[in-house]
Each structure stands twice: as structure tokens, then as C-alpha cells.
Amino acid sequence: MRYYIHSIVIICISLLSVSSWAQRGVFLEPHVFLTQVFTQTPEPKTLWLTKETRPIAEAIAGHSLPLRARYYQQGPRTAWVLEEIGKELPITLGIVVENQQIVTLRVLEYREVRGGEVRYDFFTQQFVGTQLTDQERQLSKNIDGIAGATLSVRALKKTARLALYLHQQAITASVP
Numbered sequence: 001m002r003y004y005i006h007s008i009v010i011i012c013i014s015l016l017s018v019s020s021w022a023q024r025g026v027f028l029e030p031h032v033f034l035t036q037v038f039t040q041t042p043e044p045k046t047l048w049l050t051k052e053t054r055p056i057a058e059a060i061a062g063h064s065l066p067l068r069a070r071y072y073q074q075g076p077r078t079a080w081v082l083e084e085i086g087k088e089l090p091i092t093l094g095i096v097v098e099n100q101q102i103v104t105l106r107v108l109e110y111r112e113v114r115g116g117e118v119r120y121d122f123f124t125q126q127f128v129g130t131q132l133t134d135q136e137r138q139l140s141k142n143i144d145g146i147a148g149a150t151l152s153v154r155a156l157k158k159t160a161r162l163a164l165y166l167h168q169q170a171i172t173a174s175v176p
Contacts, residue, residue, distance in 0.1 A: 017116070021022065023115065027108060027119055028108045030081045033106060034072055037096045045170070047070075047169055049067055061162050071166065071170055081093070084158055086112045089112050091118075091152060094161065097163055097164055097167035102129065105160060106126070115148060117149050117152075118156055126143050127156075129142065139164075143156075
């Protein structure tokens, strides 16, 4: 009897640890993401954050940012591979913006133990068509949360806002 209870406990712990590890993973390599969103992958470009744009970008992100951001552009379409901390670890996102709205948002790599539901289409499709509001630089659409994934949801919303802002700056910089 004692052996039986001990075995059940070990099996339950094993199943719980396996399910939490199932949240993590590389779901799409950045170079594959880029081949999916462009007819021909453009050369990377660099957007330098200036003394005017950096404070705004950092206010959106909620933390300091590097002086430059790498992106890819083909006509009016830009693609960004950005990282944001969920609860403790970075989430890598691929975000495509065209005509000032999100066309695609994909979770490329998820490293957290919980909250991995944010990588599924039922969640990421909410971002399609979203824009930035003029003054507050908030998302134009309400994004529904996921119970147990609050910090991951916040990270994706914040990164979506940042990609939209960076897109505005990149398009403005590329106009002669």
C-alpha cells in the first residue's frame, strides 16, 4: 500500500513538471519567420533611437532600451524581432506592421514555465489590425487576457505598442 501511494505521488509530480516544461520552446526561428512574411527577405536595417524618440520608446517599454533596434523593411511593411520579459524570462516575438497596423504577431520563443497560452493563434490574432492611439500611444483594440498568464499578456501588449511606435519612426526616417 505504501509503495502504491509513493508511486502515485511520483507520477503526479512527473506529470506536473512535464506539463510546465511543455509551455517552453522555440516555435519559429527568426529567419523562418522573416521568410514567411516577406516575398524576399530584405537586408536588416537599423533604427537609432534619438534623444527625442528614446524617452517615448522607453516609456512604452517600461525600461531602458538599447540605442538601436534592428528591423526589416520591404515597402511600407516592417518586421521586428523583439524580446520582452514575461515574469522572469524573455519572450521573443516577431511582429509585422504595415500601414500603421499590426499584420502579424507571433511568439517565436517562449521561456517561461507558465503562461505559454499566449503563443496560440486564438490569442495572437487579437492583435491583427491594431494601431496606436494618437496621444496616449495605447493599442486601439482591447486585448483579452488569459487567466494565469497576466505577465505574459502584458509583455505582448507592451511589445506590440513598441513595434507600432518603432514602425512609425522607421517609416518616417525612410521617407526622403
